[in-house]
Amino acid sequence: MAEMVKLFVNGQEVEVEAGKNLIDALQVVxxxxxxxxxxxxxxxxxxxxxxxxxIEDGRPPLVPACKTPAQxxxxxxxxxxxxxxxxxxxxxxxxxxxxxxxxxxDQAGECTLQDYYMSYSQQDSRMNVEQVHKDKxxxxxxxVVHDQERCVLCARCVRFTRQITKTGELGIVNRSDQARVTxxxxxxxxxxxxxxxxxxCPVGAMTSKDFRFRQRVWFLQKDPGICHGCxxxxxxxxxxxxxxxxxxxxxxxxxxxxxxxxGYFICDAGRLSYKTENENRQDRTLVxxxxxPLERGIEAALDKLNRARKPLMLVSPDSTLEQLWAIKRIATxxxxxxxxxxxxxxxxxxxxxxxxxxxxxANRAGLQLLDIxxxxxxxxxxxxxxxxxxxxxxxxxxxxxxxxxxxxxEATDQVSVxxxxxxxxxxxxxxxxxASYSEYGGSIVNRNNVLQRFARAVCRDxxxxxxxxxxxxxxxxxxxxxRAWPGLRQSVPALSxxxxxxxxxxxxxxNSSEETHVxx
Amino acid sequence: MSDRSQLLATGKSFAFDAETDAEFxxxxxxxxxxxxxxxxxxxxxxxxxxxxxxxxxxxxxxxVGTYPAKVFELATFYTMYHLRPVGTYHICVCRTxxxxxxxxxxxxxxxxxxxxxxPGQVSDDGRFSLEEVECLGHCGSAPVVQINGEFYEDMNVExxxxxxxxxx
Numbered sequence: 001m002a003e004m005v006k007l008f009v010n011g012q013e014v015e016v017e018a019g020k021n022l023i024d025a026l027q028v029v030x031x032x033x034x035x036x037x038x039x040x041x042x043x044x045x046x047x048x049x050x051x052x053x054x055i056e057d058g059r060p061p062l063v064p065a066c067k068t069p070a071q072x073x074x075x076x077x078x079x080x081x082x083x084x085x086x087x088x089x090x091x092x093x094x095x096x097x098x099x100x101x102x103x104x105x106d107q108a109g110e111c112t113l114q115d116y117y118m119s120y121s122q123q124d125s126r127m128n129v130e131q132v133h134k135d136k137x138x139x140x141x142x143x144v145v146h147d148q149e150r151c152v153l154c155a156r157c158v159r160f161t162r163q164i165t166k167t168g169e170l171g172i173v174n175r176s177d178q179a180r181v182t183x184x185x186x187x188x189x190x191x192x193x194x195x196x197x198x199x200x201c202p203v204g205a206m207t208s209k210d211f212r213f214r215q216r217v218w219f220l221q222k223d224p225g226i227c228h229g230c231x232x233x234x235x236x237x238x239x240x241x242x243x244x245x246x247x248x249x250x251x252x253x254x255x256x257x258x259x260x261x262x263g264y265f266i267c268d269a270g271r272l273s274y275k276t277e278n279e280n281r282q283d284r285t286l287v288x289x290x291x292x293p294l295e296r297g298i299e300a301a302l303d304k305l306n307r308a309r310k311p312l313m314l315v316s317p318d319s320t321l322e323q324l325w326a327i328k329r330i331a332t333x334x335x336x337x338x339x340x341x342x343x344x345x346x347x348x349x350x351x352x353x354x355x356x357x358x359x360x361x362a363n364r365a366g367l368q369l370l371d372i373x374x375x376x377x378x379x380x381x382x383x384x385x386x387x388x389x390x391x392x393x394x395x396x397x398x399x400x401x402x403x404x405x406x407x408x409x410e411a412t413d414q415v416s417v418x419x420x421x422x423x424x425x426x427x428x429x430x431x432x433x434x435a436s437y438s439e440y441g442g443s444i445v446n447r448n449n450v451l452q453r454f455a456r457a458v459c460r461d462x463x464x465x466x467x468x469x470x471x472x473x474x475x476x477x478x479x480x481x482x483r484a485w486p487g488l489r490q491s492v493p494a495l496s497x498x499x500x501x502x503x504x505x506x507x508x509x510x511n512s513s514e515e516t517h518v519x520x
Numbered sequence: 521m522s523d524r525s526q527l528l529a530t531g532k533s534f535a536f537d538a539e540t541d542a543e544f545x546x547x548x549x550x551x552x553x554x555x556x557x558x559x560x561x562x563x564x565x566x567x568x569x570x571x572x573x574x575x576x577x578x579x580x581x582x583x584v585g586t587y588p589a590k591v592f593e594l595a596t597f598y599t600m601y602h603l604r605p606v607g608t609y610h611i612c613v614c615r616t617x618x619x620x621x622x623x624x625x626x627x628x629x630x631x632x633x634x635x636x637x638x639p640g641q642v643s644d645d646g647r648f649s650l651e652e653v654e655c656l657g658h659c660g661s662a663p664v665v666q667i668n669g670e671f672y673e674d675m676n677v678e679x680x681x682x683x684x685x686x687x688x
Contacts, residue, residue, distance in 0.1 A: 134523075158589075168587025173525045173596040175654070184588040185527055185574055 007074040022065035022076060023051055033078065034087060034116050036094075036202050037154035038066035041264040042163060048154050050090050050116070053078055062086065084120070091121035097132045097177060099149045107204030109217040113152065132177045140170075141188025142268065143209040144197055148180040151205035157181060157197045164265065165191040181205070192356060195272075196265045199255055208252070210272060215241060215251045223457035224256055224505075226444065228318055228362040228437045229270035232355050233446030233507075234262035238274070238438055238457040247461045250274040250438060260506045261450055267356050277438045282421045283462035286431040294465070298473045300430045301415045304388055305474065311336035312386035312412075314379070315372060316394040317345055317361030320442025321495070322484035323467045324363070324370050327392050329487070330476040337386065340372040341379035344398040357447055360398065362437070365445035369492050369510075383408045390415045392467055393434060396424045417470050433464040440466040442481055443500055445510065452507035453500055522640050522652070524596040524603055527574040534575040536583070540568045544583065557584045558594050562601055571602040599653040607642045607649035609687055611667050616655035618662035623676075627663060628652065630677045635684065647687075 003018040009031055016025035023033045024040060036048035044066035051065040054077030062083075065076075077083060094113065102108040134148035158170045158181065169189045173182050183189065189197075198208045220239040227234040235256035242248040253274045255266040285297035292300075305311060313336045315327050324340075331338040342361055351358040361367075367374060383389065383405065389412045396402045396409070409427065416428035419436035441455040465473075472479045478487075481500065488495050494510045536544055547560050561580045566572055572595055581588040595601045599612070613619070613627050631650050632638050642649040658664040661673035665680065672683060 162587070162590075168589055171587070171589030171593040173593055174523060175597045178523050180525065182525055182589075182592075184577070184592050185529070187588060 005070055005072040007070060007072060007076060009076045010079045011075075016070050018072075019069055022053065022068050022070055025070040026065075026076075031078070033065045034120055035066060036112060036152050037156060039156050039159075039200055039264075042156055042159045042200075045155060045159065048090070048152065050087065052083065052086050054080055054083055087116075087120040088123060091116060092123060092126070094152050095121075095125065096127055097134075097149065098152075099131075101150070102204075105150065105204040106207045106212045106217070107150075107201075111204055112202035113204075134178075134180050138182070139188070139209070140183055140194075141190060142194035143272075144189055144194055145207050145209050145212065146181060147205050147207070148182075150203050151181055152203050153179055153181070154202060155181075156200045156202070157206055160197055160200060161189070161191070164196075165193050167191045170197075192267050192269065192352070193265055193354070195268045196255060199265075211252045220251060221457075222254075224454065225253075225438060225457050226362070226452055226454045227253065227266060227270040227273065229267070229273045229360065230351070230357040231359040231361055231364055231447040232262060232357050233362060233444060233450065233452055234258075234266040234270055234355060235452075236266060236270070240438075240458050242459075248458050250277050250458060258506050260509075261446065261448075261452070262355055265355065267354075269356070274438075276420070277436055277458070280421050281436070281460075281462070281464075282418050282425065282431065282433045283464060284431075285433060288429055294432070297430055297432050298470075301390070301432060302474060304413065304415060304430065305334050305390070308334070308336075308386075308388035308413075310386045311388045311390060312382045313338050314389060314391045314394045314396075315340050315367070316392055317342040317359075317364040317367050317374075318437065319363060319367075319392065319467060320440070320444055320481075321363065321366045321370070321488060322442045322478070322481040323392075323440075323471075324366060324372065325484040325488050326468045326471040326476055326478035328370060328372065329478055330471045330474055333475060336390070337382040338372055339379040339382060340367045340374040340394075341376055341396075342367075342374060342394055342398075343376055344396055344400075344402055347399055359447065362446075363444035365447065365449055366443075369445060369494055370488075371492075380405060380408065383412060386412055388413050388415065390417070391425065391428070392417045392470075393419055394424070395420075395422055397422070398424075417467060419464065432470055433462070434470055435464045435466050439464070440468075443503070446507075449510045450507040451495075451498065451503060451510050453503045524599075525592075527577065527592075528604060529574040532575065534565070534569065534573065534579045536564065536579075537568060540564050554584060555586050555590070558586065558591050559598075562591065562595055566601060571605045573603075599651055604640070604649075605642065607637075608647045609667055610649050610651070611637075611665060612651050612653045612656070613639075614654070614656045614658075614662070614664050614666075615652040616659075618655075618659035619664060622662040624652075624663040626677055627665065627675060627680060630680065634681070648684075 004015050005018040006015050014029050023038055033051050035051040037045045046064045046067050052062045053065045055063055056075040136147045138146040140146050161170045162168050169183050172179055198206045219241050222237045222239050225236050225238040227236045235258040237254045237256050239252045240250045253271050257264050284291045285294045287300045311334050313331045315324055345361040346359050348358055414428035415430040416425035417432045417434050418425040419434050438458040443453045445451050478484050548557050551557055561584055565576045577591045578588050581591045613624055635648055637643045637648050637650040639650050639652045656664050658673055663675050665672045665675045
C-alpha cells in the first residue's frame with residue numbers, strides 16, 4: 001500500500017495517497033478537479049489552467065493542481081468564489097472561438113468541454129465579433145481526422161506523439177488565437193498507436209474516421225472486455241448497440257486502463273479488430289454443405305466421433321482456460337489426440353517493444369499451462385494417422401506457412417467448431433457455429449503470465465453457443481465456466497489457488513499467485 | 521497575427537553552406553540540450569537564404585535531431601522568421617496592446633493604401649514587405665515600427681511617409 005496522508009479540501013479532512021498530484025489523489029476519494037491538459041500517461045503540462053486551486057498556506061494564491069503533490073496538512077480550496085470565477089473565465093476563453101457544433105459533433109456525450117460547461121460555466125457568450133476560423137476535416141493519417149476549430153490546445157495529442165510513440169508528427173503552430181494543431185506538410189501520422197489520440201482528446205477535435213457519424217455515443221453500451229488481437233491482452237471497452245429491429249453490433253473498441261497490462265492505450269490494429277467480431281461470422285450449422293438445425297449438426301458430429309477410431313482434436317490458442325479444459329476432457333472421453341498446434345498465429349517480427357506482440361493468440365500461455373502439445377511435427381503425425389479431425393476454432397491458415405498440411409487435411413474427415421467462415425474451417429463435413437470472444441466470458445493468460453477474466457458483452461441474434469456448450473452437447477461434463485475450475489485447480493499447479501471470481505480487475509500475475517492469493 | 525502555417529516549398533533541398541555550418545557547430549557546443557539549437561539554426565538558415573522554406577525546416581530538424589513538427593512550431597510562433605521571401609525593406613508593425621491602443625492600425629492602413637502592401641505581402645516592385653508582429657518591447661514609445669531591424673518609435677503616418685521617401 002502506498003503511504004497515505006491527511007489533508008483538507010474545503011475544510012473537510014480526506015485521506016489520500018502521498019506524492020500523487022492533487023487531481024489524481026483527490027479523484028480517488030471522489031473529488032473532481034476540472035482539467036483539460038493533464039493526463040496521467042502524459043504528465044502535467046500546466047497549459048490549460050483549468051485545474052487552478054487555492055492552497056491556504058501563504059504560497060501564491062492559486063496553483064495548478066496537476067503540478068501540486070498532495071502533502072500532509074495541506075488546505076486545498078475548491079469551493080471558493082475566486083476559484084469558480086477562474087473556472088468560468090477559462091471556460092469563456094475556451095469557447096470564444098469554439099463552433100459549438102455539438103449536434104453534429106461525434107464527441108457530444110463524452111466531451112469534457114460539454115461537461116465542464118454544464119458544471120463550471122453555464123454562461124451566455126459575450127462575443128459580438130466574428131470568430132477566428134480555422135481548418136476542418138483535416139486528414140492527419142492513420143484514420144485520425146482533425147477539426148482545428150473545436151480544439152482547446154491542451155496539447156495532449158502533441159505530447160502523445162512525442163512521449164509515447166516518439167514519432168512527433170504533431171505540433172501546435174502559430175500563436176495566440178491563430179494557434180492550431182497540425183502535421184508538418186507531407187508527413188502525416190505514421191505510427192501503430194495513432195487512434196489513441198482520439199481517445200485522449202478531451203473534446204471533438206480529434207475524431208476517428210472509422211467511427212465518426214456511425215453512432216451517437218449515448219446509445220452505446222460500454223462493456224469491459226479484453227482484446228484478443230494478440231497475446232498482450234490489452235483491456236478494452238466493447239462499445240456496442242442494438243438498433244431497433246436490428247442486431248447487436250459492435251461500433252468500436254476503446255482502451256481501458258490497466259496499469260499492469262496495457263497502461264492507458266491500445267494499438268490501432270487491436271482497436272479496429274472489432275470489425276472481425278461483426279463480419280464474416282459462421283452462424284449456420286452445416287452438414288455436408290446443407291444447413292440444418294444445431295441438434296442435427298451435433299448428432300452428425302457425435303456419429304462421426306463415435307465411429308472414429310483415431311480422432312484428433314485441435315484447440316485454438318485464443319480459447320479460454322475453461323474452454324481448453326472442457327475440450328481436454330472430451331478428448332479424454334473419446335480417446336482423441338489433443339493438439340494446440342498454432343504456429344500460424346505467430347507473425348514473427350510484427351511485434352514491437354511496446355504493446356504489440358508477435359504472437360496473435362490471446363491465451364497461448366494458458367494453452368501451455370494446460371500442457372497441451374503444440375508441436376507441428378506431432379500434429380502432422382497425428383493428422384496423418386487420424387481418421388477424424390475436430391477443429392475447435394483454430395485457424396490453421398491465419399498466416400501462410402501451413403500449406404504443406406493441406407494434403408493431409410483434405411484426406412481427413414473434419415468437424416469444425418468455428419466462429420468465423422474461414423478457409424481453415426470450410427472443408428469440414430460438419431460445421432458447428434460457436435461464439436467469438438465478445439460473446440462469451442472466461443479467463444485467459446497473457447504473454448507476461450497475467451491471468452485476466454472477462455465477461456460476455458454482446459448478444460447477437462444468431463447467438464451461437466460457447467465452445468463449452470458444444471463440448472457438453474458432445475457428451476462432456478463441463479457445462480459452464482465455473483464447473484471447469486475444480487478440474488483446473490486440481491490439475492494445473494499454477495492455478496491451484498485461483499478462484500476466478502476473486503481475480504482482481506487488473507488481473508493476477510500467476511508466478512506470484514501463491515503468495516498473494518493464499519486462501520484469499 | 522496572421523496564419524503562418526502555410527509553408528512555401530522551393531522544390532529544392534536546403535543545406536548550410538560551409539561558413540554557416542561552421543557557425544552552427546560552434547554554437548551547438550554552447551547548449552547542453554541539443555534541441556536548444558532549433559532557434560539559432562533557423563536564424564542561421566534565414567541569414568543564408570533570406571527566408572525559411574519547408575525544406576529549410578526539414579533540414580534544421582535533421583541537423584538538430586528533432587521532429588520537423590517541432591521546428592515548424594517555433595518557425596511559425598516567432599515572426600522574426602520569414603516564411604516567405606521578404607522585400608528589400610521588411611517593415612514590422614507592432615500589433616500588441618500599447619501599439620494597438622496608439623493607433624498602429626492607421627499605420628497598417630496607410631501602408632496598405634499608399635505603398636500597396638498588406639501584412640504578409642511583398643510589394644510588386646519587391647522593395648517593401650509588411651508584417652504585423654507581436655510586442656517589440658518598446659511599449660513606452662508606441663506605436664513602434666521596425667524596418668530591417670532598426671526601430672522607429674512614436675510613429676505616425678506623417679513620420680512614416682517621410683521615412684519611406686528616405687529609403688533608397
